[in-house]
Amino acid sequence: MHESTFGWPGRLVSAQPTKLPSHHNGLELQPSQAKRTEEQGRGFVVTCRIADGMKGSNLRWTQGGQEINAANGKRISLSKRPSDKPTSIVLIFDNVTTENAGVYTCSANIEGQPEEVHRTFDLSVYSGINYDNVKLSQSADIGSDYVMTCNVEGEPKPMVSWRRGTPIPSNGHEKFKVHAEGLTIRNVSRADEGQYDCDATQMVGDSTSNFKRKAISLVVNYPPEFQDKNAEIHYSFLGGEVNLTCQAEGEPQPEYDWGYYDGSFVDIPLTELKNREDFSDPSRTQLVKNMSDASQFRELVCRARNQLGTAEKIYRVIEVDQPAPPNFTFGKPSSHQIRIHVNPPEKQDGPLPTTGYRAVIRPKHFGAWENATVIDFQNGTVHILDSLFHNTEYDIKLASRNPVGLGQFSDVRTITTSAVSGAGAQSLTSFTALCILLAGILLTTGVSS
Template sequence: MTVAFLGLFLLFSSGCGAVPECPLEISPQRAVVRYGDPVTVNCTATQTARGMGWEATVGSTGMKTGVQSVIWNVSSLTDWTAEPKCFGNFFTEPKQCRKNLNISLYKYPDTVSLSSVNQPVQMVEGRQYQLQCEVQSIAPVQYLTVNWYRGQTLIHSQDFSHNTTRTPVNVSATLLFTPDRAHSGQRLTCEAELNLGPEGPQLPPANQSDPLRITVLYKPQFVQSNESLSLVAGGSVVLNCSAEGSPLPQYHWRYLEAPNVRDSSTGGWSVVNITAATPENSGRYTCTARNVLGDTARTFTLTVEQKSRDISRIVIPVVAVCLVAVVGIVIYKMKH
């Protein structure tokens, strides 16, 4: 009974022993191949083999005997479904085994283009816009990263690692963009980048869209606040009204009209010229800057002061007259 039990235990133990590791080594362990390029991979047996070879939809070698290595070689790889396997038959355990080649067949995109879904190149400050980057015919998409740039600044990245499709596909990446006035005149671009790892190209070509040059529109805004000025009658002054805005604002003045007051506009500013000012020119001069997005106003408060009279011109003649009168009275009394 005991002998029988021991025999069963030994049989069971031998059947549950660890499976020897497959004595095949593939070099390189991962092949990264551009669509249509040649590829060569070597498979070597680390123990004596009865025979070995490659199984593949393209470049299959069949069983080769009396060898310790076998090469998988394809002059132009175009099979997106290729899954080469190196197999070996051995005199000792494991009697048979195989290893799969980790292969990535890749293709750069045909085109990369950028468009705005709901507005082309003119954007209003503070509004959100949806930009779309179209990448045509790229593989494998799981290694794709779409980068968004404003000028030379990277502003967003999107990867597609969840998509394991091996054949070329078209993909669309979206960016929600909120512009401000500092972005006006800058260029937006998107770039398709294949990150194929250390086995892939280390300086892949830049597959970038044509730039989208943006103009940011915003309502007028004055850099300076309201202003109060004082002027002596007879003097002149220029009131300068200049606002930032896109598109350039138009200007309108509101003030008490007078013959010596004139306003004019040119380019991005407007002025009021007051010459030979009088106290009647005192008051408010309000400039309104307006474009399609709104308007804003700035007020100048002007005070024109009357000239002070020269008292000496009055006092001296009066004193002189008084002195003459006093002298005359004294002389008169002395004679009488």
């Protein structure tokens, strides 16, 4: 017997099972993509649910013909809602790996469907662009052909290209050659030092790509060299010092030695070195040498060396006379000042001019030379010694200075500052009397007590 019902506007129609749209069969995936691409290490979820208005049972996920549950999930877990008669089941991926790639199927028995229904999605997992094993600072010897490497990792394997400000052609370049092992730089020069960009492009799926860029620095190794290769001239006097500074360029940073030059390099005996100091900047060194013997006035050599070579620079130390004492006279002294008129030494210092003077001054009757006041002043004719005691006899001696150092001192001369006169003297006398009076009062008070 044929069942029927009345449809609007009153015609007879057949009662048939609910007909689903062609785009689903009673199951829905959220998200709904049939193909999904994820980066390794990420987490995500895919929900399979029975469509609204439908009834179903035996809702489950399978992969490779095996049902997914807590025991075989491979970092995949399930969440059923509600748990007793679920209408949705969530597939949870935690830290997805390439092992999780494949086709996943959600299945259920849907009321009104003659067979079990299925919805699937195809999961692709890729390993993103990884520069962890790329050496970001590389070095090449000058004059060599160097292969700069960029061992970028990823799955699918990224394609690598190079830039140095602008893209480097993959072929046909006179200086560079791009190949599977990296970037060859021909006949490396110091101009090739600097930053290079390693660009990695990775195709993910049919229409998606990843791109990353990493800077790689190139250091060019070269032997030591001096900017000024000419010999340097220095002066000293017997018993004085010579102070030499040596600086060379080179990579790796050069190490230094000092020696004499007698057709070849000869180390300076340690007994001849007063000391040797290195600047805080390790690219240069300083030698301070005590010229205690006339035989030491000769050519010295600074030798700079690294693993690629050696460079030498000559320093000629020429003996000059020690600066002679200056001629000086005194102007009329005041109570607190002495004026000194200085004339350059009668015997000049050869190629080295006088650059200044040193005065040493002490009170004659109650001062020792080791406690004397030292005053340095620049070259000139008149110099004033200030802040002195009034009516006091002073011993004074002077020495000349040139670029090499300080010369011998003159004979000691004596001069007396003037006494304080007028109102100043009266004030001083009153002050002295007041001090005596106060001392007497204190003494009397002490005796009384």
